[in-house]
Amino acid sequence: MTLLVTGGAGFIGSNFVLDWLAQSDEPIVNLDKLTYAGNRENLASLQGDPRHHFVQGDIGDRALVDRLLAQHRPRAVLHFAAESHVDRSIHGPEDFIQTNVVGSFRLLEAVRAYWSALPDAERAAFRFLHVSTDEVYGTLGPNDPPFAETNRYEPNSPYSASKAASDHLVRAWHHTYGLPVLTTNCSNNYGPYHFPEKLIPLMIVNALAGKPLPVYGDGQQVRDWLYVRDHCSAIRRVLEAGQPGQTYNIGGWNEKPNLEIVHTICALLDELRPRVDGRSYREQITHVPDRPGHDRRYAIDARKIERELGWKPAETFETGIRKTVQWYLDHPDWVQRVQSGAYREWVHKQYGAAAA
Ligand code: NAD
């Protein structure tokens, strides 16, 4: 028994691989292109572990994926690989279409060919689990009910449109070819190994570096936040007991405006690593121009996965954010190493020369 994981050197994928191998001896083949977001150092604790087989490569490389499937004969494919940052998708959507749409299509085709040729029992037990986002549902008004699995798809950014396209392909490969797929649509994750271009790690890293904390617009945009290990436990549960062809929304019932998140991070840092001048990190908050097309509110109705699969998050936002801030305080070397030249170029492009 083996799993093929795509994107397992990224934020959620590496947390998943580490969690999986902490609980199971079932090996993982980890296919990752190692874009700017992929980092083998996340998996350093698995060095020399025969249960983890890392392959650097592209999900769109059909010959490579065919070879990996034939060689390792996985019982499931867990598809995390994607371009994942909304702001980058606004500056340059091309990579998002290539990986999230074309790459997912090529991966599905390779998996379909492999799955079709499996013996009956293995074919019936096989699963393709597609990891997606709540952003495919678009944006909510302040009094709208949270996103259910039955909501219409109304993606608003190049990122969410490309993820929506991949969700549709996965759905069609089930209905047309019978591929046993599972799709999860999760809210915003946070936790260890989160690349510091996203809100929470960016704020922690900038605060500690004495840099501005750039809040887009009025900072009243709302996201639902889930600790990454709770997302990993939900994916394990869906793999184990989800019904092929079904989608599952995953969320933490933790809706918070961005400004409140930034205030919480500042308060934790004031407590755990006070500024030398004794003032609050809050003084570093700056309001910057809003993101074009910025979705105002996301919220997840997670009752289906709770009811049908018995999943519940283990962390509250208060416990998860404290662990996260502490992790960044404990791992300055990781932070320093991911802030490469390419990272500084991104910060310059997005926030201007003063922030870089
Ligand atoms: P990430 O950007 O941190 O990691 C993506 C990984 O995919 C990287 O390791 C990268 O090298 C790899 N990759 C990119 N293109 C590839 C390609 N063509 N072939 C092989 N590997 C490639 O992303 P993440 O935050 O870990 O997100 C993982 C998945 O979860 C994505 O599909 C994303 O849409 C979804 N998701 C993320 C969140 C979130 O809050 N981060 C929430 C819900 C869903």
Ligand code: TYD
């Ligand atoms: P992000 O972490 O990029 O996730 P997503 O856009 O996929 O939800 O952003 C989370 C929220 O934080 C979003 O409303 C945009 C906002 N944000 C800022 O205000 N400042 C920043 O520097 C970043 C990166 C995000």
